[in-house]
Amino acid sequence: MKDTDGYMTEDGRQIGGVLMEMKNITLRFGGVVAIQDISFDVREGEIRAIIGPNGAGKSSMLNVISGFYHPQEGEVWYKGERRPAMKPYEVARLGVARTFQNIALFEGMSVLDNVMTGRLTHMHAGIGAQALWWGTARDEEIANRRKVEEVIDFLEIQHIRKTPVGTLPYGLKKRVELARALAAQPSILLLDEPMAGMNVEEKEDMSRFILDVNDEFGTTIALIEHDMGVVMDISDRVVVMDYGKKIGDGTPEEVRSNQDVIDAYLGVAH
Amino acid sequence: MLTEIFITPFADMVAAPDFLMQVLWEGLVSGILYALIALGFVLIFRSSRIFNFAQGIMVVFAALTLVGLYAMGVPAWIAVGLTLVVMFILAVSIERIVLRPLVGQPDIILFMATIGITLFLIGLGEIIFGGENKVMITEELGIPTGDTVLEPWDGLLILQHLDITVVVVATLLVAALLAFLNYTQMGRAIRALGDDHQAALSVGISLQTVWVLVWFIAGIIALVTGIAWGARAGVSFALEVIAYKALPVLMLGGLESITGAIIGGLMIGILEKLFEIYWGQPLLGGNTETWFAFVLALVVLLFRPQGLFGERIIERV
Numbered sequence: 001m002k003d004t005d006g007y008m009t010e011d012g013r014q015i016g017g018v019l020m021e022m023k024n025i026t027l028r029f030g031g032v033v034a035i036q037d038i039s040f041d042v043r044e045g046e047i048r049a050i051i052g053p054n055g056a057g058k059s060s061m062l063n064v065i066s067g068f069y070h071p072q073e074g075e076v077w078y079k080g081e082r083r084p085a086m087k088p089y090e091v092a093r094l095g096v097a098r099t100f101q102n103i104a105l106f107e108g109m110s111v112l113d114n115v116m117t118g119r120l121t122h123m124h125a126g127i128g129a130q131a132l133w134w135g136t137a138r139d140e141e142i143a144n145r146r147k148v149e150e151v152i153d154f155l156e157i158q159h160i161r162k163t164p165v166g167t168l169p170y171g172l173k174k175r176v177e178l179a180r181a182l183a184a185q186p187s188i189l190l191l192d193e194p195m196a197g198m199n200v201e202e203k204e205d206m207s208r209f210i211l212d213v214n215d216e217f218g219t220t221i222a223l224i225e226h227d228m229g230v231v232m233d234i235s236d237r238v239v240v241m242d243y244g245k246k247i248g249d250g251t252p253e254e255v256r257s258n259q260d261v262i263d264a265y266l267g268v269a270h
Numbered sequence: 271m272l273t274e275i276f277i278t279p280f281a282d283m284v285a286a287p288d289f290l291m292q293v294l295w296e297g298l299v300s301g302i303l304y305a306l307i308a309l310g311f312v313l314i315f316r317s318s319r320i321f322n323f324a325q326g327i328m329v330v331f332a333a334l335t336l337v338g339l340y341a342m343g344v345p346a347w348i349a350v351g352l353t354l355v356v357m358f359i360l361a362v363s364i365e366r367i368v369l370r371p372l373v374g375q376p377d378i379i380l381f382m383a384t385i386g387i388t389l390f391l392i393g394l395g396e397i398i399f400g401g402e403n404k405v406m407i408t409e410e411l412g413i414p415t416g417d418t419v420l421e422p423w424d425g426l427l428i429l430q431h432l433d434i435t436v437v438v439v440a441t442l443l444v445a446a447l448l449a450f451l452n453y454t455q456m457g458r459a460i461r462a463l464g465d466d467h468q469a470a471l472s473v474g475i476s477l478q479t480v481w482v483l484v485w486f487i488a489g490i491i492a493l494v495t496g497i498a499w500g501a502r503a504g505v506s507f508a509l510e511v512i513a514y515k516a517l518p519v520l521m522l523g524g525l526e527s528i529t530g531a532i533i534g535g536l537m538i539g540i541l542e543k544l545f546e547i548y549w550g551q552p553l554l555g556g557n558t559e560t561w562f563a564f565v566l567a568l569v570v571l572l573f574r575p576q577g578l579f580g581e582r583i584i585e586r587v
Contacts, residue, residue, distance in 0.1 A: 104466045
């Protein structure tokens with residue numbers, strides 16, 4: 001197989017082989033082409049960004065990866081195998097965790113309970129055993145709880161553990177959502193505009209957390225942003241989309257000097 | 271007239287505290303059963319936004335199945351087990367045949383579908399078990415039928431053993447359900463699904479599994495209420511009516527609130543009994559229990575449209 005050797009990043013992290021590969025993905029909604037023949041890969045341990053102006057099809061791409069949308073053409077390869085069309089919860093069970101652009105949390109539940117739901121993919125005991133709080137179910141619950149506390153510590157949200165999520169400010173909600181995704185110990189973590197709507201300080205916090213997650217747990221991260229500045233700072237490789245097409249792919253430096261990318265972002269005189 | 275409304279009832283209560291205790295006890299027994307049924311409603315509503323009109327007929331259907339199986343010669347406790355199996359099959363079929371094809375449809379369509387389930391189950395029950403009244407197999411299940419007489423304040427307080435059993439079993443069931451919802455991953459999944467479908471899918475929760483589960487829990491609840499109520503009033507399609515008592519309980523407690531369902535159930539059970547004995551019978555000729563709960567719910571709705579414990583509907587702009 002090609003490309004199993006990976007590469008070394010500037011800051012000296014070893015990036016592994018291909019974890020996920022999108023091959024010639026085309027997604028249409030009726031007559032509207034949201035994604036047109038896009039291919040790219042995500043390698044193990046890397047922070048991969050998908051950027052582009054509004055309406056470029058970034059979120060659609062993330063929804064294809066996480067199984068919310070099914071492309072009309074193209075293939076999704078994951079861990080060396082072609083992934084058949086799957087429901088989102090099945091994709092989640094394969095180790096793909098995600099956050100949402102508009103924050104999708106369980107508002108009525110506490111922060112702790114929200115993060116605990118992230119462990120659902122690690123639940124093996126039967127419903128009966130759970131109902132009786134018995135044997136493996138009990139051990140699992142305790143193990144899950146331990147992992148969750150670790151994540152809560154890591155993202156510095158201990159002080160709001162018992163708070164109902166609905167009452168939290170925006171920036172913290174984003175962090176809780178990240179915690180829930182992280183609790184799943186995903187093979188790949190998808191972040192849909194993790195910095196959208198944040199002020200500079202919150203953006204810096206979030207960037208730090210993303211880098212720390214990647215560094216500490218070695219989690220592969222694919223993220224979407226339209227704020228170019230932050231993305232260029234934290235990602236290893238960047239895919240640029242515009243009007244559903246891929247117009248650039250490479251390291252931040254390569255992408256920054258790509259004429260098509262500059263045109264897409266700054267506009268071009270016709 | 272005013273004296274009769276505002277003074278006499280309370281004077282009576284003070285004069286005969288043992289009788290007041292009796293009334294409160296009986297109110298509590300019905301109240302806990304209302305609470306149990308309301309819990310079934312809340313679980314289904316929370317996880318799917320479906321207002322399950324069929325809860326009442328599920329009570330009848332469960333009781334009929336149990337009695338019917340026993341009549342066929344199945345031993346009592348095995349009949350209970352088999353009835354649970356039937357309720358599980360019912361849950362799976364409802365999810366497969368009715369809910370799954372209707373995913374994403376407006377709530378009112380799903381509500382209509384549950385009316386369809388109701389009518390279907392009435393027909394099915396009549397075909398299989400016949401429409402005549404039956405007697406609940408109380409003794410065969412080992413449920414005590416005697417009574418205990420207490421004499422507080424030199425008075426008389428009669429506690430039916432059946433009622434004591436009902437209160438104990440229902441309380442245990444409610445406690446078990448609460449523990450299940452709050453301290454297990456599957457319980458969290460049920461609560462999560464009600465809050466946000468997309469997010470629930472993204473953490474690996476399968477809609478189908480959760481729906482089967484909540485309908486099965488509703489089925490278990492239906493069986494317990496069916497046995498309890500059947501033991502007091504016989505098993506017939508008239509039992510369905512008690513499930514409609516859960517409607518004012520839900521209006522009172524709020525559709526999403528589990529605590530609300532429990533407190534609302536107890537409140538309605540006790541208040542309707544008190545009203546009947548101290549105001550209804552002397553002033554209105556009795557039989558107020560049929561409508562009191564609904565009027566109470568209406569009055570509460572006037573002041574708190576979301577119910578006493580419901581989620582206040584606030585949309586951030």
